[in-house]
Amino acid sequence: AQTVTQSxxxxxxxxxxxxxxxxxxxxxxxxxxxxxxxxxxxxxxxxVIRQEAYKQQNATENRFSVNFQKAAKSFSLKISDSQLGDTAMYFCARLVRSGANSKLTFGKGITLSVRP
Amino acid sequence: EPEVTQTPSHQVTQMGQEVILRCVPISNHLYFYWYRQILGQKVEFLVSFYNNEISEKSEIFDDQFSVERPDGSNFTLKIRSTKLEDSAMYFCASSVWGENQPQHFGDGTRLSIL
Structure with a gap:
Protein backbone atom coordinates (compact mmCIF):
# COMPACT_ATOMS: atom_id res chain seq x y z
CA ALA A 1 0.00 0.00 0.00
CA GLN A 2 1.18 3.50 -0.79
CA THR A 3 0.35 5.03 2.57
CA VAL A 4 1.61 8.05 4.42
CA THR A 5 0.99 8.11 8.16
CA GLN A 6 0.94 11.09 10.46
CA SER A 7 -0.02 9.70 13.83
CA VAL A 48 7.75 23.75 2.73
CA ILE A 49 10.52 21.31 1.89
CA ARG A 50 11.29 18.25 -0.18
CA GLN A 51 13.63 15.30 0.16
CA GLU A 52 14.96 13.02 -2.54
CA ALA A 53 15.35 9.50 -1.22
CA TYR A 54 18.67 8.84 -2.93
CA LYS A 55 20.24 11.83 -1.19
CA GLN A 56 21.64 10.93 2.20
CA GLN A 57 21.87 14.54 3.30
CA ASN A 58 18.79 15.85 5.06
CA ALA A 59 17.10 18.75 3.28
CA THR A 60 17.13 22.17 4.93
CA GLU A 61 15.20 25.35 4.12
CA ASN A 62 15.98 28.15 6.55
CA ARG A 63 14.24 27.24 9.84
CA PHE A 64 12.83 24.02 8.39
CA SER A 65 14.80 20.79 8.20
CA VAL A 66 13.99 17.13 7.87
CA ASN A 67 15.23 14.01 9.57
CA PHE A 68 15.05 11.42 6.83
CA GLN A 69 15.57 7.84 7.98
CA LYS A 70 15.28 5.75 4.83
CA ALA A 71 15.58 2.35 6.46
CA ALA A 72 12.89 3.23 8.97
CA LYS A 73 10.77 4.96 6.29
CA SER A 74 10.54 7.99 8.51
CA PHE A 75 10.46 11.61 7.39
CA SER A 76 10.05 14.10 10.21
CA LEU A 77 9.97 17.88 9.93
CA LYS A 78 11.82 20.03 12.43
CA ILE A 79 10.84 23.67 12.80
CA SER A 80 13.39 25.75 14.67
CA ASP A 81 12.71 29.11 16.29
CA SER A 82 8.95 28.66 15.85
CA GLN A 83 7.03 31.76 14.81
CA LEU A 84 3.36 32.61 15.19
CA GLY A 85 3.04 32.43 11.40
CA ASP A 86 3.99 28.77 11.53
CA THR A 87 0.56 28.00 12.98
CA ALA A 88 -1.00 25.78 10.33
CA MET A 89 -1.87 22.27 9.29
CA TYR A 90 1.18 20.37 8.04
CA PHE A 91 0.89 17.54 5.55
CA CYS A 92 3.51 14.98 4.77
CA ALA A 93 3.28 13.66 1.21
CA ARG A 94 4.99 11.14 -1.01
CA LEU A 95 5.20 11.27 -4.75
CA VAL A 96 3.79 8.03 -6.12
CA ARG A 97 4.92 7.18 -9.60
CA SER A 98 3.05 5.25 -12.23
CA GLY A 99 5.13 5.12 -15.37
CA ALA A 100 5.79 8.69 -16.40
CA ASN A 101 2.89 9.88 -14.28
CA SER A 102 3.02 10.85 -10.67
CA LYS A 103 0.64 11.93 -7.96
CA LEU A 104 0.95 12.99 -4.37
CA THR A 105 -0.32 10.80 -1.58
CA PHE A 106 -0.89 12.78 1.59
CA GLY A 107 -1.00 11.94 5.25
CA LYS A 108 -3.93 13.08 7.38
CA GLY A 109 -2.03 16.13 8.52
CA ILE A 110 -1.10 17.57 11.88
CA THR A 111 -2.38 20.81 13.34
CA LEU A 112 0.45 22.87 14.78
CA SER A 113 -0.29 25.74 17.11
CA VAL A 114 2.46 28.19 18.04
CA ARG A 115 1.78 29.89 21.37
CA PRO A 116 2.96 33.47 21.99
CA GLU B 1 7.50 33.92 -8.12
CA PRO B 2 5.00 32.41 -10.59
CA GLU B 3 1.82 31.10 -9.02
CA VAL B 4 -1.03 28.77 -9.81
CA THR B 5 -4.25 30.80 -9.72
CA GLN B 6 -7.73 29.43 -9.16
CA THR B 7 -11.12 31.02 -9.60
CA PRO B 8 -13.51 31.43 -7.95
CA SER B 9 -12.24 31.27 -4.39
CA HIS B 10 -15.67 30.17 -3.20
CA GLN B 11 -18.52 28.65 -5.22
CA VAL B 12 -21.98 27.96 -3.85
CA THR B 13 -24.17 25.76 -6.05
CA GLN B 14 -27.48 23.97 -5.78
CA MET B 15 -27.36 20.19 -5.80
CA GLY B 16 -27.76 18.81 -9.31
CA GLN B 17 -26.28 21.86 -10.99
CA GLU B 18 -23.14 21.86 -13.09
CA VAL B 19 -20.09 23.66 -11.82
CA ILE B 20 -16.82 24.58 -13.50
CA LEU B 21 -13.72 25.31 -11.46
CA ARG B 22 -10.98 27.20 -13.20
CA CYS B 23 -7.23 27.15 -12.86
CA VAL B 24 -4.35 28.89 -14.55
CA PRO B 25 -1.22 26.77 -14.04
CA ILE B 26 2.29 28.16 -14.05
CA SER B 27 3.08 29.03 -17.65
CA ASN B 28 6.01 26.70 -18.35
CA HIS B 29 4.50 23.73 -16.53
CA LEU B 30 3.33 20.76 -18.53
CA TYR B 31 1.57 18.55 -15.97
CA PHE B 32 -1.64 19.54 -14.27
CA TYR B 33 -3.55 18.05 -11.38
CA TRP B 34 -6.73 18.35 -9.39
CA TYR B 35 -6.94 17.35 -5.75
CA ARG B 36 -9.84 17.46 -3.33
CA GLN B 37 -9.98 18.03 0.41
CA ILE B 38 -13.22 17.37 2.22
CA LEU B 39 -13.40 19.45 5.39
CA GLY B 40 -11.36 17.86 8.16
CA GLN B 41 -9.93 15.16 5.93
CA LYS B 42 -6.73 14.69 3.99
CA VAL B 43 -6.03 15.90 0.50
CA GLU B 44 -6.94 13.31 -2.14
CA PHE B 45 -5.76 12.99 -5.72
CA LEU B 46 -8.45 13.29 -8.38
CA VAL B 47 -6.77 13.44 -11.77
CA SER B 48 -3.58 14.27 -13.63
CA PHE B 49 -3.45 15.73 -17.13
CA TYR B 50 -0.70 15.93 -19.70
CA ASN B 51 -0.55 16.62 -23.40
CA ASN B 52 -4.27 17.33 -23.57
CA GLU B 53 -5.37 14.07 -22.09
CA ILE B 54 -5.90 12.46 -18.72
CA SER B 55 -2.78 10.65 -17.50
CA GLU B 56 -4.29 9.08 -14.43
CA LYS B 57 -7.47 9.35 -12.44
CA SER B 58 -8.61 8.11 -9.06
CA GLU B 59 -11.76 6.16 -8.26
CA ILE B 60 -13.28 9.41 -7.02
CA PHE B 61 -13.08 10.83 -10.54
CA ASP B 62 -16.19 9.19 -11.94
CA ASP B 63 -18.28 10.06 -15.01
CA GLN B 64 -19.61 13.19 -13.31
CA PHE B 65 -16.16 14.74 -13.50
CA SER B 66 -14.28 16.00 -16.52
CA VAL B 67 -11.21 18.11 -17.14
CA GLU B 68 -10.27 20.27 -20.04
CA ARG B 69 -7.57 22.61 -21.21
CA PRO B 70 -9.65 24.79 -23.51
CA ASP B 71 -6.82 27.15 -24.43
CA GLY B 72 -3.13 27.60 -23.75
CA SER B 73 -3.55 28.83 -20.21
CA ASN B 74 -6.69 27.56 -18.48
CA PHE B 75 -7.27 24.14 -16.94
CA THR B 76 -10.81 23.40 -15.81
CA LEU B 77 -12.58 20.84 -13.67
CA LYS B 78 -16.27 20.31 -14.42
CA ILE B 79 -18.73 18.49 -12.21
CA ARG B 80 -21.84 17.77 -14.28
CA SER B 81 -24.49 17.14 -11.63
CA THR B 82 -23.24 18.08 -8.21
CA LYS B 83 -24.01 16.08 -5.09
CA LEU B 84 -23.87 17.14 -1.45
CA GLU B 85 -20.76 15.02 -0.97
CA ASP B 86 -18.93 17.05 -3.62
CA SER B 87 -18.65 19.87 -1.08
CA ALA B 88 -14.93 20.27 -0.53
CA MET B 89 -11.90 22.38 -1.21
CA TYR B 90 -10.59 21.72 -4.71
CA PHE B 91 -6.93 22.35 -5.40
CA CYS B 92 -5.31 22.71 -8.78
CA ALA B 93 -1.59 21.98 -9.03
CA SER B 94 1.02 21.99 -11.75
CA SER B 95 4.56 20.77 -12.23
CA VAL B 96 7.22 21.23 -14.85
CA TRP B 97 7.44 17.51 -15.53
CA GLY B 98 5.32 14.69 -14.19
CA GLU B 99 8.08 12.69 -12.68
CA ASN B 100 9.78 13.66 -9.44
CA GLN B 101 8.97 17.33 -9.66
CA PRO B 102 7.35 19.32 -6.87
CA GLN B 103 3.77 20.23 -7.52
CA HIS B 104 2.80 23.83 -6.94
CA PHE B 105 -0.69 24.35 -5.63
CA GLY B 106 -3.21 27.11 -6.15
CA ASP B 107 -5.11 28.66 -3.27
CA GLY B 108 -8.05 26.36 -3.84
CA THR B 109 -11.75 26.79 -4.60
CA ARG B 110 -14.14 26.10 -1.78
CA LEU B 111 -17.17 24.39 -3.29
CA SER B 112 -20.33 24.35 -1.22
CA ILE B 113 -23.27 22.29 -2.46
CA LEU B 114 -26.68 23.19 -1.03
Missing amino acids: QPEMSVQEAETVTLSCTYDTSENNYYLFWYKQPPSRQMIL
Whole structure:
Protein backbone atom coordinates (compact mmCIF):
# COMPACT_ATOMS: atom_id res chain seq x y z
CA ALA A 1 0.00 0.00 0.00
CA GLN A 2 1.18 3.50 -0.79
CA THR A 3 0.35 5.03 2.57
CA VAL A 4 1.61 8.05 4.42
CA THR A 5 0.99 8.11 8.16
CA GLN A 6 0.94 11.09 10.46
CA SER A 7 -0.02 9.70 13.83
CA GLN A 8 -0.06 12.94 15.81
CA PRO A 9 -3.29 14.88 15.14
CA GLU A 10 -2.08 18.06 16.78
CA MET A 11 0.85 19.66 18.55
CA SER A 12 1.56 22.89 20.34
CA VAL A 13 4.85 24.74 20.74
CA GLN A 14 5.98 27.91 22.43
CA GLU A 15 7.16 30.70 20.16
CA ALA A 16 10.94 30.52 19.53
CA GLU A 17 11.06 26.86 20.55
CA THR A 18 11.75 23.88 18.30
CA VAL A 19 9.14 21.33 17.32
CA THR A 20 9.32 18.08 15.37
CA LEU A 21 6.44 16.69 13.34
CA SER A 22 6.49 12.96 12.60
CA CYS A 23 5.69 11.11 9.40
CA THR A 24 6.17 7.54 8.24
CA TYR A 25 5.41 6.07 4.85
CA ASP A 26 5.25 2.84 2.97
CA THR A 27 6.97 2.15 -0.33
CA SER A 28 8.64 -0.59 -2.30
CA GLU A 29 10.59 1.87 -4.44
CA ASN A 30 14.24 2.65 -3.88
CA ASN A 31 14.15 6.18 -5.23
CA TYR A 32 11.27 8.50 -4.44
CA TYR A 33 10.43 11.99 -3.29
CA LEU A 34 8.94 13.21 -0.04
CA PHE A 35 7.41 16.58 0.74
CA TRP A 36 6.06 18.63 3.58
CA TYR A 37 3.26 21.05 2.74
CA LYS A 38 1.89 23.75 5.02
CA GLN A 39 -1.77 24.73 5.02
CA PRO A 40 -2.48 27.89 7.05
CA PRO A 41 -6.02 28.85 8.07
CA SER A 42 -6.43 30.48 4.66
CA ARG A 43 -6.24 26.88 3.33
CA GLN A 44 -3.55 27.46 0.72
CA MET A 45 -1.16 24.54 0.18
CA ILE A 46 2.39 25.79 0.45
CA LEU A 47 5.43 23.63 -0.27
CA VAL A 48 7.75 23.75 2.73
CA ILE A 49 10.52 21.31 1.89
CA ARG A 50 11.29 18.25 -0.18
CA GLN A 51 13.63 15.30 0.16
CA GLU A 52 14.96 13.02 -2.54
CA ALA A 53 15.35 9.50 -1.22
CA TYR A 54 18.67 8.84 -2.93
CA LYS A 55 20.24 11.83 -1.19
CA GLN A 56 21.64 10.93 2.20
CA GLN A 57 21.87 14.54 3.30
CA ASN A 58 18.79 15.85 5.06
CA ALA A 59 17.10 18.75 3.28
CA THR A 60 17.13 22.17 4.93
CA GLU A 61 15.20 25.35 4.12
CA ASN A 62 15.98 28.15 6.55
CA ARG A 63 14.24 27.24 9.84
CA PHE A 64 12.83 24.02 8.39
CA SER A 65 14.80 20.79 8.20
CA VAL A 66 13.99 17.13 7.87
CA ASN A 67 15.23 14.01 9.57
CA PHE A 68 15.05 11.42 6.83
CA GLN A 69 15.57 7.84 7.98
CA LYS A 70 15.28 5.75 4.83
CA ALA A 71 15.58 2.35 6.46
CA ALA A 72 12.89 3.23 8.97
CA LYS A 73 10.77 4.96 6.29
CA SER A 74 10.54 7.99 8.51
CA PHE A 75 10.46 11.61 7.39
CA SER A 76 10.05 14.10 10.21
CA LEU A 77 9.97 17.88 9.93
CA LYS A 78 11.82 20.03 12.43
CA ILE A 79 10.84 23.67 12.80
CA SER A 80 13.39 25.75 14.67
CA ASP A 81 12.71 29.11 16.29
CA SER A 82 8.95 28.66 15.85
CA GLN A 83 7.03 31.76 14.81
CA LEU A 84 3.36 32.61 15.19
CA GLY A 85 3.04 32.43 11.40
CA ASP A 86 3.99 28.77 11.53
CA THR A 87 0.56 28.00 12.98
CA ALA A 88 -1.00 25.78 10.33
CA MET A 89 -1.87 22.27 9.29
CA TYR A 90 1.18 20.37 8.04
CA PHE A 91 0.89 17.54 5.55
CA CYS A 92 3.51 14.98 4.77
CA ALA A 93 3.28 13.66 1.21
CA ARG A 94 4.99 11.14 -1.01
CA LEU A 95 5.20 11.27 -4.75
CA VAL A 96 3.79 8.03 -6.12
CA ARG A 97 4.92 7.18 -9.60
CA SER A 98 3.05 5.25 -12.23
CA GLY A 99 5.13 5.12 -15.37
CA ALA A 100 5.79 8.69 -16.40
CA ASN A 101 2.89 9.88 -14.28
CA SER A 102 3.02 10.85 -10.67
CA LYS A 103 0.64 11.93 -7.96
CA LEU A 104 0.95 12.99 -4.37
CA THR A 105 -0.32 10.80 -1.58
CA PHE A 106 -0.89 12.78 1.59
CA GLY A 107 -1.00 11.94 5.25
CA LYS A 108 -3.93 13.08 7.38
CA GLY A 109 -2.03 16.13 8.52
CA ILE A 110 -1.10 17.57 11.88
CA THR A 111 -2.38 20.81 13.34
CA LEU A 112 0.45 22.87 14.78
CA SER A 113 -0.29 25.74 17.11
CA VAL A 114 2.46 28.19 18.04
CA ARG A 115 1.78 29.89 21.37
CA PRO A 116 2.96 33.47 21.99
CA GLU B 1 7.50 33.92 -8.12
CA PRO B 2 5.00 32.41 -10.59
CA GLU B 3 1.82 31.10 -9.02
CA VAL B 4 -1.03 28.77 -9.81
CA THR B 5 -4.25 30.80 -9.72
CA GLN B 6 -7.73 29.43 -9.16
CA THR B 7 -11.12 31.02 -9.60
CA PRO B 8 -13.51 31.43 -7.95
CA SER B 9 -12.24 31.27 -4.39
CA HIS B 10 -15.67 30.17 -3.20
CA GLN B 11 -18.52 28.65 -5.22
CA VAL B 12 -21.98 27.96 -3.85
CA THR B 13 -24.17 25.76 -6.05
CA GLN B 14 -27.48 23.97 -5.78
CA MET B 15 -27.36 20.19 -5.80
CA GLY B 16 -27.76 18.81 -9.31
CA GLN B 17 -26.28 21.86 -10.99
CA GLU B 18 -23.14 21.86 -13.09
CA VAL B 19 -20.09 23.66 -11.82
CA ILE B 20 -16.82 24.58 -13.50
CA LEU B 21 -13.72 25.31 -11.46
CA ARG B 22 -10.98 27.20 -13.20
CA CYS B 23 -7.23 27.15 -12.86
CA VAL B 24 -4.35 28.89 -14.55
CA PRO B 25 -1.22 26.77 -14.04
CA ILE B 26 2.29 28.16 -14.05
CA SER B 27 3.08 29.03 -17.65
CA ASN B 28 6.01 26.70 -18.35
CA HIS B 29 4.50 23.73 -16.53
CA LEU B 30 3.33 20.76 -18.53
CA TYR B 31 1.57 18.55 -15.97
CA PHE B 32 -1.64 19.54 -14.27
CA TYR B 33 -3.55 18.05 -11.38
CA TRP B 34 -6.73 18.35 -9.39
CA TYR B 35 -6.94 17.35 -5.75
CA ARG B 36 -9.84 17.46 -3.33
CA GLN B 37 -9.98 18.03 0.41
CA ILE B 38 -13.22 17.37 2.22
CA LEU B 39 -13.40 19.45 5.39
CA GLY B 40 -11.36 17.86 8.16
CA GLN B 41 -9.93 15.16 5.93
CA LYS B 42 -6.73 14.69 3.99
CA VAL B 43 -6.03 15.90 0.50
CA GLU B 44 -6.94 13.31 -2.14
CA PHE B 45 -5.76 12.99 -5.72
CA LEU B 46 -8.45 13.29 -8.38
CA VAL B 47 -6.77 13.44 -11.77
CA SER B 48 -3.58 14.27 -13.63
CA PHE B 49 -3.45 15.73 -17.13
CA TYR B 50 -0.70 15.93 -19.70
CA ASN B 51 -0.55 16.62 -23.40
CA ASN B 52 -4.27 17.33 -23.57
CA GLU B 53 -5.37 14.07 -22.09
CA ILE B 54 -5.90 12.46 -18.72
CA SER B 55 -2.78 10.65 -17.50
CA GLU B 56 -4.29 9.08 -14.43
CA LYS B 57 -7.47 9.35 -12.44
CA SER B 58 -8.61 8.11 -9.06
CA GLU B 59 -11.76 6.16 -8.26
CA ILE B 60 -13.28 9.41 -7.02
CA PHE B 61 -13.08 10.83 -10.54
CA ASP B 62 -16.19 9.19 -11.94
CA ASP B 63 -18.28 10.06 -15.01
CA GLN B 64 -19.61 13.19 -13.31
CA PHE B 65 -16.16 14.74 -13.50
CA SER B 66 -14.28 16.00 -16.52
CA VAL B 67 -11.21 18.11 -17.14
CA GLU B 68 -10.27 20.27 -20.04
CA ARG B 69 -7.57 22.61 -21.21
CA PRO B 70 -9.65 24.79 -23.51
CA ASP B 71 -6.82 27.15 -24.43
CA GLY B 72 -3.13 27.60 -23.75
CA SER B 73 -3.55 28.83 -20.21
CA ASN B 74 -6.69 27.56 -18.48
CA PHE B 75 -7.27 24.14 -16.94
CA THR B 76 -10.81 23.40 -15.81
CA LEU B 77 -12.58 20.84 -13.67
CA LYS B 78 -16.27 20.31 -14.42
CA ILE B 79 -18.73 18.49 -12.21
CA ARG B 80 -21.84 17.77 -14.28
CA SER B 81 -24.49 17.14 -11.63
CA THR B 82 -23.24 18.08 -8.21
CA LYS B 83 -24.01 16.08 -5.09
CA LEU B 84 -23.87 17.14 -1.45
CA GLU B 85 -20.76 15.02 -0.97
CA ASP B 86 -18.93 17.05 -3.62
CA SER B 87 -18.65 19.87 -1.08
CA ALA B 88 -14.93 20.27 -0.53
CA MET B 89 -11.90 22.38 -1.21
CA TYR B 90 -10.59 21.72 -4.71
CA PHE B 91 -6.93 22.35 -5.40
CA CYS B 92 -5.31 22.71 -8.78
CA ALA B 93 -1.59 21.98 -9.03
CA SER B 94 1.02 21.99 -11.75
CA SER B 95 4.56 20.77 -12.23
CA VAL B 96 7.22 21.23 -14.85
CA TRP B 97 7.44 17.51 -15.53
CA GLY B 98 5.32 14.69 -14.19
CA GLU B 99 8.08 12.69 -12.68
CA ASN B 100 9.78 13.66 -9.44
CA GLN B 101 8.97 17.33 -9.66
CA PRO B 102 7.35 19.32 -6.87
CA GLN B 103 3.77 20.23 -7.52
CA HIS B 104 2.80 23.83 -6.94
CA PHE B 105 -0.69 24.35 -5.63
CA GLY B 106 -3.21 27.11 -6.15
CA ASP B 107 -5.11 28.66 -3.27
CA GLY B 108 -8.05 26.36 -3.84
CA THR B 109 -11.75 26.79 -4.60
CA ARG B 110 -14.14 26.10 -1.78
CA LEU B 111 -17.17 24.39 -3.29
CA SER B 112 -20.33 24.35 -1.22
CA ILE B 113 -23.27 22.29 -2.46
CA LEU B 114 -26.68 23.19 -1.03
